Amino acid sequence: MNDDYSDYSDNEEFHEDALHNEEYDALYAVLPEAKKALSSYNPNIPEIEIKEALYYHYFEIKPALEDLRAKFPKKKAKAKAKFNRPSPDDFVLEAQKQAFEKDMKMLSIDDAVEKKSGISTSRAIETKPFVKIDLNKELAEYVxxxxxxxxxxxxxxxxxxxxxxxxxxxxxxxxxxxxxxxxxxxxxxxxxxxxxxxxxxxxxxxxxxxxxxxxxxxxxxxxxxxxxxxxxxxxxxxxxxxxxxxxxxxxxxxxxxxxxxxxxxxxxxxxxxxxxxxxxxxxxxxxxxxxxxxxxxxxxxxxxxxxxxxxxxxxxxxxxxxxxxxxxxxxxxxxxxxxxxxxxxxxxxxxxxxxxxxxxxxxxxxxxxxxxGTTTTLGELLAEECNIFANEIAEILPSELHVQGKVSLGVVQAGETVRIHPTGDCLQVQSLSVHGKSEPVAVRGQNIQLKFKTNQLKNKSIDDLAVGDLILNLESSVRLVRSFEACITTFHMNKPLLVGTPFVLFRNNASVSARISKIILIKDSKRKKMHLVSNQRAVVEIEINQDRPLPVSEFSKNKALGRIVLRKEGVTIAAGTIKSVNDVN
Structure with a gap:
């Protein structure tokens, strides 16, 4: 047997951290495309199985997909895609039904921005909760x-x-x-x-x-x-x-x-x-x-x-x-x-x-x-912008979309219209449940399930949505970025982290391919360097290596959206906080 092939056999498990640099980079270059291709076939195929199939077939997507389709049955539910594919034509047609001539002039500007940035700039009509409730009473339940x-x-x-x-x-x-x-x-x-x-x-x-x-x-x-x-x-x-x-x-x-x-x-x-x-x-x-x-x-x-x-x-x-x-x-x-x-x-x-x-x-x-435990007042909750991290996305029926997630900040009520970042889709919350029980409102700290109508999505499909997306107020200040400045601390690394070297960046439950584009400052080091070593603290500029922007915030404004973790070759190499952001342009 070839020595290079002996590392992978039917009797051995695939281990990501055993990959060489070239193999690791090749894997993450084709993984998004493979997951996207499987999204409408079976959303429940474990990521480790996809990685293993790609590795076995030398990172060739076609034979890997054939193996996976033979191994796993087709499911009706659609998977979460990692890439945003906006449809400006659908957006324009929908807007023409209700917009005035003045709005259409603004639409032409927004459409140009959408084509350039890859995100939706649609404006939604704000809706009120289905049921008028006593928030003070609900808060008493919350505490x-x-x-x-x-x-x-x-x-x-x-x-x-x-x-x-x-x-x-x-x-x-x-x-x-x-x-x-x-x-x-x-x-x-x-x-x-x-x-x-x-x-x-x-x-x-x-x-x-x-x-x-x-x-x-x-x-x-x-x-x-x-x-x-x-x-x-x-x-x-x-x-x-x-x-x-x-x-x-x-x-x-x-x-x-x-x-x-x-x-x-x-x-x-x-x-x-x-x-x-x-x-x-x-x-x-x-x-x-x-x-x-x-x-x-x-x-x-x-x-x-x-x-x-x-x-x-x-x-x-x-x-x-x-x-x-x-x-x-x-x-x-x-x-x-x-x-x-x-x-x-x-x-x-x-x-x-x-x-x-x-x-x-x-x-x-x-x-x-x-x-x-601390006491939260109603005023404090209502003053917070609603942030919900999407942990699971599923199309239960052709017309019904369910999103499970955690309310990181603020309040959300059934009947309200929310915006999903980074796609920009605006959806009305049809109902929500907390711990499996239907409720009129959910608040900070609760794990919830939200129900939406699929036909309110711009592309009428959940293919553009992904785990890690954010559900926000219509007027949220959360920014979409492709680069930002961060203060990071490196952990033990077997080799230096070079400027331009790709890694996987985690912001909560969202993960994207990224790289350091610039080392701004290394603490306790007077010389400028093009790499970082173990146990260093530095200020760096990080660039996202994909078209889909990432919703983040400065750590000083939103701790949950301002923390990041860097992993490479199956190992956590650094962590830090976001210092400043550069808007999508």
Missing amino acids: QPHMCFVVIGHVDAGKSTLMGRILYDTGTVDGKTINKLVREAEKSGKGSFALAWLLDQTAEERLRGITIDICSTSFKTEKMSFTAIDAPGHKDFIPQMISGVSQANIAVLVVDSIKGKFEAGFVMDGQTKEHTLLAKSLGLEQVCIAINKLDKEEWSQSRYEDIKAQLTLFFTSSEVGFSEQNLHFIPISGLTGVNVVMRDVCGKSTPELAWYKGPTLIELLEHINAQE
């Missing part, structure tokens, strides 16, 4: 205690099993459901995976025993309600993990305490470090560290303290930057449930854990939320 947390950590640390245990012990799922999953898991020879299968529901996830995409679920305790996001731990699915972190207020890091397993996830370049680094870079300040599977170590206090000491040293280092008071450690067993929701399970105490006097995991989360 009821609620927390959204993301579960992160190295693959096989027990994240999905822990979430399954929480859902069962809080009564969110019943014993009948668990018994069914136990039987299914045992038939597959994976009996201990039953709880994890509550979250890992696809055939591929169950076969491989890993989470591939994020999964969101809700549960309640007597004191408050929670939204929990189970993020993938495998290094091939870091983009999905970033999407999960961008929706949360706090991170629950699950680490495997078994000797050898913890070291593999933390010391030996596992995902524990990168997940923690990403959580901090994306704005999470509080981390609850669940030291899992400690029952397999006889509930050893010395093992617990050793892991705690190593993690604390890393988390509080200058590279990561967490405050020690924001780190919360707790010993648990996700499989048996000890110290998760209840201290004791089935009325049986755990004498070996007598040394631990702290709260259970759920009690800890309730306590953190009580400390972090």
Whole structure:
């Protein structure tokens, strides 16, 4: 067998971080086109499968698509495309129906701008909410205690099993459901995976025993309600993990305490470090560290303290930057449930854990939320511009579009007309739901689903929409850019980051190809350089390498839209904040 081909075989998995520079660049050069070609065929094909097919066929799109179509059935739902294809003709025809002659003169100017920039400049009529509601009353409901947390950590640390245990012990799922999953898991020879299968529901996830995409679920305790996001731990699915972190207020890091397993996830370049680094870079300040599977170590206090000491040293280092008071450690067993929701399970105490006097995991989360909670006034909410990050887009019926996302700022009501950036489509919210329940209004911090009419889209199709798009007020000040100035900090890199070298840039759950076009300043360096090395702080100009502009904001004005993460060759190489933006022109 050819030595170059031996790195990829039927018995080996595709690993993005093992690609050479040329392979990595070639992959991301053809990936958008491949995803676009599959968008109307099957929107649920995992990105890792597309990457693997492209790699196997030496980045040739046609044979890769043939393999994927043979492997995956065609689905009715349409996928999210990564490129905007505006239709000025449709825009003009629609405008002619209602516009006055004066407006038509303005339209000719707007149409020229649209053709040049690739974005819509359509003006929409503002609509009022369907139902007049008492916002003060709704606000009272909003300020009821609620927390959204993301579960992160190295693959096989027990994240999905822990979430399954929480859902069962809080009564969110019943014993009948668990018994069914136990039987299914045992038939597959994976009996201990039953709880994890509550979250890992696809055939591929169950076969491989890993989470591939994020999964969101809700549960309640007597004191408050929670939204929990189970993020993938495998290094091939870091983009999905970033999407999960961008929706949360706090991170629950699950680490495997078994000797050898913890070291593999933390010391030996596992995902524990990168997940923690990403959580901090994306704005999470509080981390609850669940030291899992400690029952397999006889509930050893010395093992617990050793892991705690190593993690604390890393988390509080200058590279990561967490405050020690924001780190919360707790010993648990996700499989048996000890110290998760209840201290004791089935009325049986755990004498070996007598040394631990702290709260259970759920009690800890309730306590953190009580400390972090602040009262928001109605005036403050209404003064905020509405920002909603699109996490999932689907055409349920030919005439009906559903968008799931998180309200980052402000308020949205059913009946209002909103604008989607960067396409510029203006849509009326037909209905909205919060945690699966129909509501007249949704506010900052809530994960919601919005329903729109597809025929209100300029192109009558969802093909131009993508995960990471923003839903905004009609008069939002959020800018569309193809370049901006940013303050970044580089992490450990195996080689320098050169001006012009492509990388993947993440802004919350949006990802685009980008490059540094100019190094403006390197802190503590008097000489001008054309490259950055590990652990440097610099001011740089970043350029987006695609026609579709990116909605962002200066960090000083909007923290959620002003944070960025840079990844290359499957590794996080830098993070930072946006200092200033250059509008699309």
